[in-house]
Amino acid sequence: MNHILEIIGLVLLLIGGTFLFLGGLGILRMPDTYNRLQTGTKATTLGGMSVILGVGFLEPDWLIKTLVLVIFIALSNPISSHALARANYKRKNYPYLKGGKEYDKYREVYQKEEEEETA
Amino acid sequence: MKRVLVISILAVLGAYLAEALFQLDFGRQFFQNGVKDFYLIASPDKLKVANVITAIVVNFRGFDTLGEVTVLFLATTAMGSILYKGRHKLGERAVLFSASKIVTTGSKLLFPAIILLGAYVFIHGHLTPGGGFQGGVIIATGFLLMLLAYSDYSVSHVVLSVIESLAGITFATIGLLGMLHGGTFLQNFMATGVLNNLLSGGIIPIIYITIGFKVGAELTGLIYTALNEKD
Amino acid sequence: MVQIIIYISLGLMLTGIIFSTLRFVFGPTAADRTVALDTLTTISMAALVLLALVYKRYIYIDIALVYGVLGFIGVLVIARYLEGAL
Amino acid sequence: MEKTQTPSRTASFILAWLILFLTWLMFTSTFATQEVVTGLITSLLIALFTSRFFTCCNLSIFxxxxxxxxxxxxxxxxxxxxxxxxxxxxxxxxxxxxxxxxxxxxxxxxxxxxxxxxxxxxxxxxxxxxxxxxxxxxxxxxxxxxxxxxxxxxxxxxxxxxxxxxxxxx
Amino acid sequence: MIFYIILILLLLALMVAAAIYSIVQKDLLYAVIATGVISLVLSVLYLILQAPDVALTEAAIGVALTTIIFIITIRNTVRYEDDEKNRQKISKSNKK
Structure with a gap:
């Protein structure tokens, strides 16, 4: 039984390390802030979760505490990335669009606000 | 040319100073059998504290900790008195607008958990790393989260100063009780319990709880005052 | 076996840290740099837990816990400043 | 629109106490008597002044x-x-x-x-x-x-x- | 063992690089983010060197508290260190 837990833990460690690496590579390669947030958030969330759970499986006494960490990551990581994305749009850093302007539906909200301000 | 002159003069002075400092021995003869052995043996054996650093900070060197807390208190008071000009009315806040629904709802959920984490850190100060100061900082950061998320969240200065004063008075009283009991400030006068239990270490957990409350209240007040100050 | 896999995992994390530092240096806007800080926070949190395993100390996990919670607030502070709310 | 009604104060207080106590148990991850009692007291104190934030759900969530x-x-x-x-x-x-x-x-x-x-x-x-x-x-x-x-x-x-x-x- | 020495050296190099960046940088907001990176890496280094108390203190103070204090300072003063607009602003406020 212990042996199986150990193997699961080691596999989780490897998967987690790979995804953390991919997160770093992703924010280096992507063309604009939103896409960097996409890769960064997802990859580091799953990577961090699986490394921490892997440590929990390797030392079964620690499992409960590692679960707390996993829950905290799953709650706080998307909130901070959402706050960053919204802040970035509010600073008028518009996303990189391949297909043209009609692909950005969020712009109309700000256009409305600007019209209200000028009027 | 001027710079070269200055640098060379500084280098000569520095060399003299360094030589003089190396010749001092800083009372090295007293440190032959320093106090480290005493601390390492006494804290688990006599005081039943698992975290030696805690025992040093709060018990053996507790008077210094009182000084540190006083320095923090003075700094907070000075900053508050400089920044607070008595002109902030309701509705004139420095955090201009609330964050989006996601951030506000998320901080509602996370804020109690962060306060609990701070309480956990300072209650377990004698068993795990951390202690009163760190726990207090975590609690203050929890309040910072609410202040960031809501533009109309406010903390009461009166309540904060009451908590702070009560915590400070408790700290000093426990120290004086130790003086009555054993002759030195913060001498342990309670049962020490069993090593690695929560209720162990005599007065150390109580002192850490008071430090936690005091630091938390002070830093919360500092952040609140600084956030609401605006030119 | 366990040692080797821990080494590989730590090495991958270190590469991730270096990549995000590069993004931190090159990133054209402040938001890009904050994204790098966010990524760094999560990676180092995982690294702290893994180091707790290396040293076999249960209490080291507390540090990762504090770190993860407060790092989130640190990112939020900068995001709120960028948004214009502070 | 029954779902949007906010839960009563008692319900949110009980929910807050329960969730905070569960979190405390996960933090300490022991069932020693001293820890449990301390956790009950601590989570009660925190729930007293944070229960107004627990408006997420009624007790029927259980x-x-x-x-x-x-x-x-x-x-x-x-x-x-x-x-x-x-x-x-x-x-x-x-x-x-x-x-x-x-x-x-x-x-x-x-x-x-x-x-x-x-x-x-x-x-x-x-x-x-x-x-x-x-x-x-x-x-x-x-x-x-x-x-x-x-x-x-x-x-x-x-x-x-x-x-x-x-x-x-x- | 040699692995951990290499790890420590790389992290130290990273920390020193971030520190130099935060000093040289003219945009003070970037400097503040760099301070965040420094305290992050420093906390990991303290843990590798087995000083958990110091690591916890560094994590608690360096990550959020110093950031908010620096950000408040930037908000109340100026964001760019050496800027023409700032100079005008400063000279105006001096004339007052």
Whole structure:
């Protein structure tokens, strides 16, 4: 039984390390802030979760505490990335669009606000 | 040319100073059998504290900790008195607008958990790393989260100063009780319990709880005052 | 076996840290740099837990816990400043 | 609109105490008497002044049907997270960067703040999407590979599988 | 063992690089983010060197508290260190 837990833990460690690496590579390669947030958030969330759970499986006494960490990551990581994305749009850093302007539906909200301000 | 002159003069002075400092021995003869052995043996054996650093900070060197807390208190008071000009009315806040629904709802959920984490850190100060100061900082950061998320969240200065004063008075009283009991400030006068239990270490957990409350209240007040100050 | 896999995992994390530092240096806007800080926070949190395993100390996990919670607030502070709310 | 009513003060206080005490047990992860008693007292004190924030759900969240849905949600979410990461890996490694980003919008049927937050967080962690803003009940989603600009179809692709379960829980 | 020495050296190099960046940088907001990176890496280094108390203190103070204090300072003063607009602003306020 212990042996199986150990193997699961080691596999989780490897998967987690790979995804953390991919997160770093992703924010280096992507063309604009939103896409960097996409890769960064997802990859580091799953990577961090699986490394921490892997440590929990390797030392079964620690499992409960590692679960707390996993829950905290799953709650706080998307909130901070959402706050960053919204802040970035509010600073008028518009996303990189391949297909043209009609692909950005969020712009109309700000256009409305600007019209209200000028009027 | 001027710079070269200055640098060379500084280098000569520095060399003299360094030589003089190396010749001092800083009372090295007293440190032959320093106090480290005493601390390492006494804290688990006599005081039943698992975290030696805690025992040093709060018990053996507790008077210094009182000084540190006083320095923090003075700094907070000075900053508050400089920044607070008595002109902030309701509705004139420095955090201009609330964050989006996601951030506000998320901080509602996370804020109690962060306060609990701070309480956990300072209650377990004698068993795990951390202690009163760190726990207090975590609690203050929890309040910072609410202040960031809501533009109309406010903390009461009166309540904060009451908590702070009560915590400070408790700290000093426990120290004086130790003086009555054993002759030195913060001498342990309670049962020490069993090593690695929560209720162990005599007065150390109580002192850490008071430090936690005091630091938390002070830093919360500092952040609140600084956030609401605006030119 | 366990040692080797821990080494590989730590090495991958270190590469991730270096990549995000590069993004931190090159990133054209402040938001890009904050994204790098966010990524760094999560990676180092995982690294702290893994180091707790290396040293076999249960209490080291507390540090990762504090770190993860407060790092989130640190990112939020900068995001709120960028948004214009502070 | 029965679902939007806020729970009574007692209900939210009991919920706060219970959740905080469970968190304390997970922090200490022992059942020693001293720890449990200290945890009860500490979580009571904290619940006294934070219970007004626990407006997420009534006590009926503990009914077995809802718990079953919660577990189903957990599995759907985990599967989506894994798919999302494989997707990210494919995009990052492939040298041509196959992306076609854009921001789409759709309306949700959810009513409470808490369920909207959960849905937004789930969207952020699932394949190729990140929630940029939420105004009343309109979500604005940054999509790394836009398949459709139509709100209905976008919703079908992004949010339907979560919303179906969330509507039953909250 | 050699692995951990290499790890420590790399992290130290990273920390020193971030520190130099935060000093040289003219945009003070970037400097503040760099301070965040420094305290992050420093905390990991303290843990590798087995000083958990110091690591916890560094994590608690360096990550959020110093950031908010620096950000408040930037908000109340100027964001760019050496800027023409700032000079005008400063000289105006001096004339007052």
């Amino acid at each position: 009914s077995p049907v809802k718990l079953l849905y919660l577990i189903e949600y957990l599995f759907v979410f985990l599967w989506a997270l894994i798919v999302a990461n494989l997707d990210v890996a494919r995009r990052v490694i492939s040298p041509k960067l196959p992306i076609n980003p854009g921001i789409v919008k759709f309306k949700t049927k959810l009513t409470t703040d808490f369920s909207k937050m959960v849905l937004a967080n789930s969207i952020t962690l699932t394949p190729g999407t990140i929630s940029v803003d939420i105004i009343d009940d309109t979500y604005y989603i940054h999509w790394i590979d836009v398949k459709s600009l139509d709100p209905e179809e976008a919703k079908k692709d992004i949010a339907d599988k979560f919303e179906r379960i969330l509507l039953k829980i909250f």
